[in-house]
Amino acid sequence: MLSAPPSVITDPANWGWRGRVRRLTGGLIKPKPGQVEARHRLAEVAVRQYIGGARLVMVANPKGGSGVTTAALMLAHTLATLRGGSTVAWDNNEARGTLADRAEVTTPPTTVWHLLGAFERLAGPSGSAGDMSHYLRSQPSRVDVLASDVDVARREQIGAGECGRLGLLLSRFYRLTVMDTGNNPRAGNWLWAAHSADVLVVPITLEVDVAQTAAFMLDSLVAHGLKDLVSGAVTVIRPAVTAPEAQVRAQLLEYFAARTALVVEVPFDDQLAGGKPMVYGRISEASRRAWVAAAAAVADRLAAVHSTRPDQMTPPPPPQHRPSPQAQSRAPAPSPQHNTADQGGGQASVTALPVRRSQAQ
Ligand SMILES: Nc1ncnc2c1ncn2[C@@H]1O[C@H](COP(=O)(O)OP(=O)(O)OP(=O)(O)O)[C@@H](O)[C@H]1O
Numbered sequence: 525m526l527s528a529p530p531s532v533i534t535d536p537a538n539w540g541w542r543g544r545v546r547r548l549t550g551g552l553i554k555p556k557p558g559q560v561e562a563r564h565r566l567a568e569v570a571v572r573q574y575i576g577g578a579r580l581v582m583v584a585n586p587k588g589g590s591g592v593t594t595a596a597l598m599l600a601h602t603l604a605t606l607r608g609g610s611t612v613a614w615d616n617n618e619a620r621g622t623l624a625d626r627a628e629v630t631t632p633p634t635t636v637w638h639l640l641g642a643f644e645r646l647a648g649p650s651g652s653a654g655d656m657s658h659y660l661r662s663q664p665s666r667v668d669v670l671a672s673d674v675d676v677a678r679r680e681q682i683g684a685g686e687c688g689r690l691g692l693l694l695s696r697f698y699r700l701t702v703m704d705t706g707n708n709p710r711a712g713n714w715l716w717a718a719h720s721a722d723v724l725v726v727p728i729t730l731e732v733d734v735a736q737t738a739a740f741m742l743d744s745l746v747a748h749g750l751k752d753l754v755s756g757a758v759t760v761i762r763p764a765v766t767a768p769e770a771q772v773r774a775q776l777l778e779y780f781a782a783r784t785a786l787v788v789e790v791p792f793d794d795q796l797a798g799g800k801p802m803v804y805g806r807i808s809e810a811s812r813r814a815w816v817a818a819a820a821a822v823a824d825r826l827a828a829v830h831s832t833r834p835d836q837m838t839p840p841p842p843p844q845h846r847p848s849p850q851a852q853s854r855a856p857a858p859s860p861q862h863n864t865a866d867q868g869g870g871q872a873s874v875t876a877l878p879v880r881r882s883q884a885q
């Protein structure tokens with residue numbers, strides 16, 4: 525369980541009437557933070573917690589327009605801002621993903637294929653973070669964005685092999701990778717992500733077709749032997765254009781709260797609407813707080829998935845038993861499902877509630 529430093533709870537309030545009292549009295553009266561402010565501070569502590577390892581967060585829902593790209597970018601912004609960088613947002617749509625279009629900084633114009641072209645050099649002993657920066661778009665939030673394939677003439681598609689090489693490079697230079705995914709759960713790159721992910725994030729609206737597609741995806745992941753990924757997942761709900769009937773809302777909330785580990789609601793935000801580039805610094809306060817809660821849920825789940833420290837690993841086999849580097853780069857098999865120290869039903873450190881509503885609600 526995460527233990528927050530005492531100052532998080534005891535430092536005087538900044539929000540609401542408590543904060544106003546403190547300011548009006550010049551700090552003579554210093555009320556403690558209210559429940560909502562204290563919960564937000566704890567969520568920030570959760571986002572910053574020790575996680576260990578190079579981790580992959582897969583954001584997925586095959587239903588088009590369900591909010592996958594927005595959620596991937598907002599989670600990456602929030603994690604990078606609060607954790608101090610070392611986070612990359614990877615657009616793993618097989619072609620023409622929109623993640624890089626939604627970013628604030630859109631240069632350099634390089635994509636996954638350019639990065640793959642530099643694989644041998646970057647994966648070798650002379651590969652440097654500086655060389656790597658030619659392939660990523662650094663954002664003011666300190667997240668770096670890796671754009672998907674945008675070449676209209678290209679015939680090849682990013683598959684599992686390419687993902688293996690990209691994943692290897694990113695894990696060398698970043699501690700956290702947040703991945704936007706496409707709409708075909710049978711595609712090689714999608715399946716590679718599912719088999720490699722430490723945590724799954726499922727963006728939905730409380731609409732029957734969106735929820736059904738997400739439920740179908742969860743079923744197919746279980747059918748692929750990834751039941752821990754499903755039970756440890758975080759569901760992120762954004763408002764639908766039309767609010768659902770109370771009964772539908774209750775049923776869907778209950779379903780995803782039972783099926784996944786944590787459920788977080790985020791509000792509608794003009795800054796995130798219409799598929800336009802998002803300026804993280806301009807999102808609403810309600811939105812910022814809600815995405816901190818969502819990122820806290822992700823960090824809690826990542827912390828619950830065990831990652832072995834290299835000095836505690838069993839020694840590698842003698843050289844003659846190791847696969848050749850050529851074989852490795854030709855077939856970067858999906859990494860096995862993560863260790864699951866505490867999957868599914870595990871309680872969050874911040875709220876200890878299976879349904880975590882955003883503070884903004
Ligand atoms: N919290 C939000 N507030 C306002 N608008 C939002 C929010 N989240 C998503 N949207 C909008 O919903 C639309 C769909 O979102 P997004 O592109 O993230 O979905 P997607 O699942 O990635 O879609 P695709 O299947 O096309 O890749 C976009 O126009 C986006 O701006």
Ligand SMILES: [Mg+2]
Nearest residue numbers: 592593594622
């Ligand atoms: Mg998308």
